[in-house]
Amino acid sequence: MRERGFSILEALVVVGVFTVITGAVFGLLDASQQRYKMEAEFLDTFQGARLALEQIARDVHTAGYPPGNAFAPGFNAGNRVALPFGWSPGYPAAPCLVGACAAPSGFDLVIETDMDPRNNNGVEWVRYRLNGMTLERGVASKVVGADPLATTAGAMVPYVENVVNNANGALRGAIQASYPGMFANGPVPVFTYQFEAGQPNQPSNIREVNITLLVMAPNADPRTGQLRVVTLTGRARRINPNQ
Numbered sequence: 220m221r222e223r224g225f226s227i228l229e230a231l232v233v234v235g236v237f238t239v240i241t242g243a244v245f246g247l248l249d250a251s252q253q254r255y256k257m258e259a260e261f262l263d264t265f266q267g268a269r270l271a272l273e274q275i276a277r278d279v280h281t282a283g284y285p286p287g288n289a290f291a292p293g294f295n296a297g298n299r300v301a302l303p304f305g306w307s308p309g310y311p312a313a314p315c316l317v318g319a320c321a322a323p324s325g326f327d328l329v330i331e332t333d334m335d336p337r338n339n340n341g342v343e344w345v346r347y348r349l350n351g352m353t354l355e356r357g358v359a360s361k362v363v364g365a366d367p368l369a370t371t372a373g374a375m376v377p378y379v380e381n382v383v384n385n386a387n388g389a390l391r392g393a394i395q396a397s398y399p400g401m402f403a404n405g406p407v408p409v410f411t412y413q414f415e416a417g418q419p420n421q422p423s424n425i426r427e428v429n430i431t432l433l434v435m436a437p438n439a440d441p442r443t444g445q446l447r448v449v450t451l452t453g454r455a456r457r458i459n460p461n462q
Contacts, residue, residue, distance in 0.1 A: 279455035305367030325408025
């Protein structure tokens, strides 16, 4: 008895079914790879912003070190004395009210601290500035009588990308499509300040700095097209006393 083989039609049906199944599997694999890539980018964005927030908090903790009262009376400490925060304009003769200064502001902060006291190389200005969608950080040696903003201007380097606290109107609108409550009151300050009780709202009286970072993932969700934004918040308290 002769065995009957597959007909051409049956073979074509098998090939067609196999092609559909294979295409579906590869489609799922491609979607999974896109999802993995997006989640990896989102995680990298989140982790980088979190580490930056922790560094800002550490810098604020050490603001004002060493204070003037750490030196003997009459000793000309020069750039070895740290005021808690640098400001502009009028530094250091005329402290301005926060909100009227170019710095400190909601998007620009200058911290004074001795970052490496063992080397006895004086105090540094550590500046954080939101420039467009890039949070920049710069470190420069304190120059007695100079403007902190001018001194640090050439030292600023990108620190955190895709920071959307002060995004333009079009981008804010696109983000609000996914996060309706975000930007309810306009741009979101990176830095807000608490002051010594009963003291003027001047840089030397800042006691706490509250930090808010709105960081957007580099790419939108491939399935929904929605932008993805993470909000990170922190509070940093200055521990060194007023001078």
